Amino acid sequence: VHATLMMAPVKERAIDERAAASDAEPVSAGAVARHDFERVYRDHGPGLFRAIFAYTGGRRDIADEVVSEAFARAIAHDADIREPVPYLFRTAFRLAAKELRSERRRPASEPDMPADPPEVAGLLAGLRRLSPNQRAAIVLRYEADLPVDEVARRMGIAAVTVRVHIHRGRARLRELLGAEEVDEP
Amino acid sequence: MTERWQREVRKLGTVEPERDAWNRAATRAPGGDGLPPPRQRVVAGVVAFGVFFAAASFGWLALQPTAERTPGEVTEGTEARVTLRVGTEGSDTYPVATLKVDGVIHVGRAMSYVWDGASNPMPWLEPPYRARDFVTIELPAVVSLAGDADWADARLHPPDSFLSGEGQELGRLEMPQPIDVAPGRYVMEIRGHWRQHGNPSFYFPIEIVEAPADGAISTLAGTEWRLTAIDRVPIDEDGDRLGGASVEFKENMFGGWSGCNSFFGKYESDGSSFSVDGIGGTEVGPCSGEEAWFARLGSAESWTSDGSTLTVSGPAGSFTAARVGMEPVDVLRVECLPGSTQVLDRQVVATAQGVAGIFGPAGHAKRVEFVPVAASEGDETEVSLGDESTAATVPLAPGDWTVRCAGWSEEIRPAEITVLPEQQTSTSPEEAVPDVGVIRCRSNGSTVVETPQVAVQADGVHLRVPQSSGAGALSIFPEAWVDGVQTAEFPHGIEDEGYVLVVPAGPATVACDWAEDEDPTSRDELRASVPIEFVDPSGLYHLDELACPHESRAYPDHPGMRAYALGNDHVPLPDVIRRAVSGVRASDVVEYGGYPDAEERYRAWRVVRDGEVAAVIRNPRSIGGTWGFGPIETCEGSGIGSPGAATAGLLGSPFAVPGFERCDPYAEECRLVYVEEHAYRVLGGDEVTHAVATSDDAIVCFEDHVFPVDCQGQPGGTVWLALRMSPGVAETFTARFDCGLSPADLCTRAQVRG
Numbered sequence: 001v002h003a004t005l006m007m008a009p010v011k012e013r014a015i016d017e018r019a020a021a022s023d024a025e026p027v028s029a030g031a032v033a034r035h036d037f038e039r040v041y042r043d044h045g046p047g048l049f050r051a052i053f054a055y056t057g058g059r060r061d062i063a064d065e066v067v068s069e070a071f072a073r074a075i076a077h078d079a080d081i082r083e084p085v086p087y088l089f090r091t092a093f094r095l096a097a098k099e100l101r102s103e104r105r106r107p108a109s110e111p112d113m114p115a116d117p118p119e120v121a122g123l124l125a126g127l128r129r130l131s132p133n134q135r136a137a138i139v140l141r142y143e144a145d146l147p148v149d150e151v152a153r154r155m156g157i158a159a160v161t162v163r164v165h166i167h168r169g170r171a172r173l174r175e176l177l178g179a180e181e182v183d184e185p
Numbered sequence: 186m187t188e189r190w191q192r193e194v195r196k197l198g199t200v201e202p203e204r205d206a207w208n209r210a211a212t213r214a215p216g217g218d219g220l221p222p223p224r225q226r227v228v229a230g231v232v233a234f235g236v237f238f239a240a241a242s243f244g245w246l247a248l249q250p251t252a253e254r255t256p257g258e259v260t261e262g263t264e265a266r267v268t269l270r271v272g273t274e275g276s277d278t279y280p281v282a283t284l285k286v287d288g289v290i291h292v293g294r295a296m297s298y299v300w301d302g303a304s305n306p307m308p309w310l311e312p313p314y315r316a317r318d319f320v321t322i323e324l325p326a327v328v329s330l331a332g333d334a335d336w337a338d339a340r341l342h343p344p345d346s347f348l349s350g351e352g353q354e355l356g357r358l359e360m361p362q363p364i365d366v367a368p369g370r371y372v373m374e375i376r377g378h379w380r381q382h383g384n385p386s387f388y389f390p391i392e393i394v395e396a397p398a399d400g401a402i403s404t405l406a407g408t409e410w411r412l413t414a415i416d417r418v419p420i421d422e423d424g425d426r427l428g429g430a431s432v433e434f435k436e437n438m439f440g441g442w443s444g445c446n447s448f449f450g451k452y453e454s455d456g457s458s459f460s461v462d463g464i465g466g467t468e469v470g471p472c473s474g475e476e477a478w479f480a481r482l483g484s485a486e487s488w489t490s491d492g493s494t495l496t497v498s499g500p501a502g503s504f505t506a507a508r509v510g511m512e513p514v515d516v517l518r519v520e521c522l523p524g525s526t527q528v529l530d531r532q533v534v535a536t537a538q539g540v541a542g543i544f545g546p547a548g549h550a551k552r553v554e555f556v557p558v559a560a561s562e563g564d565e566t567e568v569s570l571g572d573e574s575t576a577a578t579v580p581l582a583p584g585d586w587t588v589r590c591a592g593w594s595e596e597i598r599p600a601e602i603t604v605l606p607e608q609q610t611s612t613s614p615e616e617a618v619p620d621v622g623v624i625r626c627r628s629n630g631s632t633v634v635e636t637p638q639v640a641v642q643a644d645g646v647h648l649r650v651p652q653s654s655g656a657g658a659l660s661i662f663p664e665a666w667v668d669g670v671q672t673a674e675f676p677h678g679i680e681d682e683g684y685v686l687v688v689p690a691g692p693a694t695v696a697c698d699w700a701e702d703e704d705p706t707s708r709d710e711l712r713a714s715v716p717i718e719f720v721d722p723s724g725l726y727h728l729d730e731l732a733c734p735h736e737s738r739a740y741p742d743h744p745g746m747r748a749y750a751l752g753n754d755h756v757p758l759p760d761v762i763r764r765a766v767s768g769v770r771a772s773d774v775v776e777y778g779g780y781p782d783a784e785e786r787y788r789a790w791r792v793v794r795d796g797e798v799a800a801v802i803r804n805p806r807s808i809g810g811t812w813g814f815g816p817i818e819t820c821e822g823s824g825i826g827s828p829g830a831a832t833a834g835l836l837g838s839p840f841a842v843p844g845f846e847r848c849d850p851y852a853e854e855c856r857l858v859y860v861e862e863h864a865y866r867v868l869g870g871d872e873v874t875h876a877v878a879t880s881d882d883a884i885v886c887f888e889d890h891v892f893p894v895d896c897q898g899q900p901g902g903t904v905w906l907a908l909r910m911s912p913g914v915a916e917t918f919t920a921r922f923d924c925g926l927s928p929a930d931l932c933t934r935a936q937v938r939g
Contacts, residue, residue: 016604043209049202064203071210120200123193124804131658142194168660170190176187 034105035084037075043072044085047144051154053091054097054139055132058124066095089154093136098133126176134169137162220665241934263287263326263392267779269377279305280334280374282387284320287406287436291320291389293375298385313452314344319370319392321404326393330358334377341371344390368393398858402490405434405454410495410506415477418507428619430478431509431651440653443475458499459488478504482828513605517542517579518715520631521550521570521590527631528588535604539580543715544569551592558585558601567591576693591863607852614693620681621647625660626697630716632659634695641721643782660696663719665689665730685777687787689728690721723921730776732797733820759806762790766802766817768824770794792825 041055045067066154070092074084081087116124133155140151141162153163186306203209271278279300282293298305298841328339339362342352345676352374355362355569371390376837378384394403410421410914412430414419420430432441439461440449448506452459461483495506514531517540520527533540544553547570570592589599622639626632639646650659658805694716737833769775769792778791778801792800817826 038207038211041210045210046201049206050197050200054197064206064535068210068213070205071207072213075211117200120193120196126193128804131660133658137196139197142191143197145841161202171865173190173194174188176190177193179903 028066035074035078035081037078037084038069039072040074040084040088046089048088048092050143051136051139052092053126054143055093055136056100056118057128057132062096062099066092066099069095069183086153086156090156093155097132122177126173128168129176130172131165133157134172137165138169138173141166160176211609237374261321264361265320265322265326265328265364265373267293267328267330267339267375268330268338269330269332269337269375269387271333271379272384275727278382278388280379280382280385283379284322284373284389284391286322293387293389295385295387295882298383300383302383309616311839312344314370314390319390321392321394321406323394323396323403324364324368325396326364328355328358328364328373329361332377332529333369333379333456335380335396335463337375337377338852340376342374342885343368344372353822364393368391368395371797402492405439405452405459405488405495406436406496409509411434411509412506413494413507414483416502416851417472420474430475430710431511432482432487441527443478445743446475447651448479454488457487457489457500468618515541516637517602518631518633519544519553519588519590519600521545521548521553521721526550526553526588526590526601527599531601532603532605534607535581535583536578536607539578540604541578542576544568544575544577544817546573546575547571550590552595553592554589554591555579555581556589558587559600571574586674598764603793606716621649622717623649623651624695624717626659626696632695632718634715637716638720640716640796641690641719641725641780643725643780645685645780645787646690646719647785648684648686650684658697661686661688661693663689663691663693665691665728685782685784689730690726692716692718726780727776727778727791728798729791729801729803730798731801731818733823737819761895762792762802762805766792766826768826769800773799794823799823853927 048070049063050065052066053060054064070088073091074081076090077087127138130138136155137151140146140154141148146154148162148166149164155162212345222782263286267282268281268285270281272281280298282295283479284291284293302542330337336357339355340352341364353366354365355373358375370390373389373391374386375389376384376386396403410432412432414420427842430442430444432439437453438451440447442448443466446458446467448464450464451462453462464479464483476611480501481504482497482498482621484501485497487499488495488497488507490496493508495508497504497506513534514530517528517533518530519542550570552567552569554565556565566579566581568579579606583604585704586602586604587599587604590597604928618640619636619640620640621636623635624632625635637646646661648659696715737875762775763769772794774793776791776793778789778798779787788805789801790805791802800823802817802819819825844856
């Protein structure tokens with residue numbers, strides 16, 4: 001008796017390493033900034049993953065790769081980073097945007113994406129009707145419960161722009177997923 | 186209470202990264218395997234432009250007049266705004282000085298200064314200065330102060346001898362101080378005073394110039410031009426790619442569109458002299474004439490302009506360009522900004538009915554008034570503004586008109602336009618509608634639609650956005666989508682590529698978004714969106730929105746699961762849909778929705794019943810020889826799709842399952858079936874003694890028979906089960922997917938869902 005199972009392969013992602021280089025925030029010469037990135041990952045890694053997962057419209061493969069790369073860069077630039085969380089989010093968003101863009105430019109290939117997790121399949125179908133920035137703003141605001149200013153800081157865009165993204169994304173999701181009031185589970 | 190969509194969003198909290206993600210992150214080298222070489226040229230240029238335009242946009246916003254002016258604030262002329270503030274870095278504090286003129290921010294320099302009792306050296310811009318070091322300030326002008334200094338004063342020094350202490354006092358900057366000096370070059374010294382810290386001085390090289398005569402321009406900065414001729418030979422608008430070429434000049438930098446590539450570079454201009462320091466750009470494709478134009482631009486030594494025409498000359502030859510906004514247009518665009526009436530084009534061509542225009546939206550005014558400059562030219566008229574941009578034809582006779590936003594408490598500056606007589610054209614209507622739209626995002630925050638109508642193509646609406654304004658995205662709001670939007674993003678602020686957007690044919694509005702930088706309109710969600718129409722004479726677009734007001738979500742099989750029809754990707758998808766989705770009647774029409782050749786992720790199929798869209802299936806994909814699709818949008822009461830109740834997933838089922846009679850007729854050779862746990866229990870018996878639990882997104886591989894499951898069946902859980910398939914099919918699977926996991930892994934990976 002023998003049976004085997006294989007997950008859909010994760011492609012090696014082409015990511016421009018320069019894309020996030022500008023996010024390193026230099027500190028004064030001689031200063032030492034050490035961060036416990038394992039703890040940062042514990043506290044913020046899953047949230048970062050979900051934000052990128054949403055931003056990419058449910059692309060687990062890109063989210064995994066981008067989050068790993070963002071942490072790898074943060075660890076490499078430890079001494080230069082003042083606030084690791086905004087750095088990680090901005091780096092990851094830039095890498096994900098870069099990857100989505102480069103995918104659009106690549107010739108079409110056989111799709112190999114796995115099916116969406118059933119719990120969020122409907123949500124992802126709705127989110128895909130939004131722009132990436134709208135998805136990210138909505139998820140950071142309503143899933144991570146971050147205030148608008150913090151969403152803006154993590155996405156690296158202006159708060160006013162975040163409000164526009166949230167406004168438009170919220171309206172679209174109301175239409176797609178329903179606006180009627182429901183009890184919290 | 187929470188809205189349903191919010192609860193759905195919170196479900197995303199169940200999605201977790203891979204368990205070993207941290208180990209992978211901690212042990213990998215940044216920028217590791219698989220990274221391509223950096224595209225340094227374009228990236229560097231784009232980043233530089235992004236920074237530049239961000240500063241320009243921010244400054245433009247800050248210079249807009251507001252309703253709440255205090256005495257002494259600038260009401261007209263150039264404002265040179267000095268900002269002094271205390272910066273911090275760690276526990277250190279230090280003074281910072283900037284000068285903002287015409288929206289561009291310049292950093293002040295000091296040789297050294299005393300601060301908190303200590304002498305501090307500082308990077309110093311040493312004389313003699315180059316032409317580009319001087320900040321141009323056009324008379325009349327004032328110097329004003331912002332920031333957190335207790336006070337500051339200003340002096341103007343001759344640039345060659347200011348270190349000797351000579352100079353002209355402009356006075357304490359408690360109020361804006363007029364710059365009342367002869368045109369020429371100076372070094373402006375700003376001495377700030379902080380009671381607790383010190384009183385450092387900062388220096389800005391500036392050039393005071395007279396305002397140009399009407400129509401003429403004194404600087405290229407802030408102008409945009411459309412190429413009209415090279416070496417006095419006119420551009421062939423139809424046959425030459427350079428027909429759409431344009432260039433926009435900012436302070437010391439330029440950017441533009443050559444017809445197929447975007448480009449950018451630095452330039453210096455002192456009076457009429459002109460020199461370019463390299464041209465960078467994309468290399469999307471060769472462009473006839475581009476090389477010739479760049480050769481003349483790159484070697485140019487001088488420029489002249491009467492305000493509407495620009496001629497740039499050098500040893501390689503010359504080119505001529507027309508000022509964008511100065512050419513006659515067919516559609517007048519008026520926007521009402523705080524304190525000013527903005528007219529994007531000064532000349533507009535009338536039709537027999539008058540002047541077609543797009544006005545508003547309301548916000549800072551309630552109406553737009555038109556008053557003839559000469560009394561004999563006609564009567565006053567006006568257009569009322571709405572919440573969105575208003576399209577209207579205004580009965581204006583040829584001649585000069587004053588246009589003024591009105592209906593607000595504050596005074597709004599008017600603008601002037603010239604209405605030209607109707608032109609006779611021989612262009613046929615068919616030829617007049619392009620199949621590629623052109624939309625521009627202006628640095629003042631406005632959106633300009635150069636093609637009010639665009640013909641759709643088989644894969645969607647083709648748009649080009651040759652902009653260098655710093656806008657981060659373009660949003661399209663089709664009327665067919667209630668409050669829906671499709672967004673084209675250009676994250677780096679400059680985008681030269683064409684976009685193919687999958688939006689419905691018909692009327693829509695578009696608006697530029699500033700996704701990366703401050704929105705220069707400062708109007709947040711009220712930013713004007715401009716009408717455009719996507720015409721579809723061939724009926725390529727099939728509406729893929731449900732006709733009914735109440736939409737429900739249904740499933741091809743069971744919730745969240747894709748429908749599978751193994752090995753049948755040769756079967757026409759409408760036939761697969763008819764078999765996979767319950768409730769589709771024989772009289773229903775199953776056909777593509779949206780555009781027939783749309784990018785795969787945007788493809789949709791629709792079920793049309795009695796002429797109306799009753800169901801939409803989005804993004805069906807063929808994966809490994811299997812058609813798959815997710816939730817179905819259906820009209821309530823249509824009976825299409827399973828409303829969420831679990832079924833046995835009978836596509837390809839070789840079993841006769843009580844209560845689940847459907848069976849895929851194309852699946853005679855297929856022996857793979859997915860069922861849920863309770864269905865497994867229903868099935869029971871000898872038929873399903875062998876089953877494998879899998880994660881929902883896994884592909885199951887078999888050899889000659891299957892693995893008996895012990896790990897599934899936890900009470901209340903849902904387990905996806907894959908039942909046995911024939912040896913031949915299993916062999917194909919094994920070879921195709923290179924299975925490599927042990928049976929033990931199956932149990933640990935099986936997902937049991939509560």
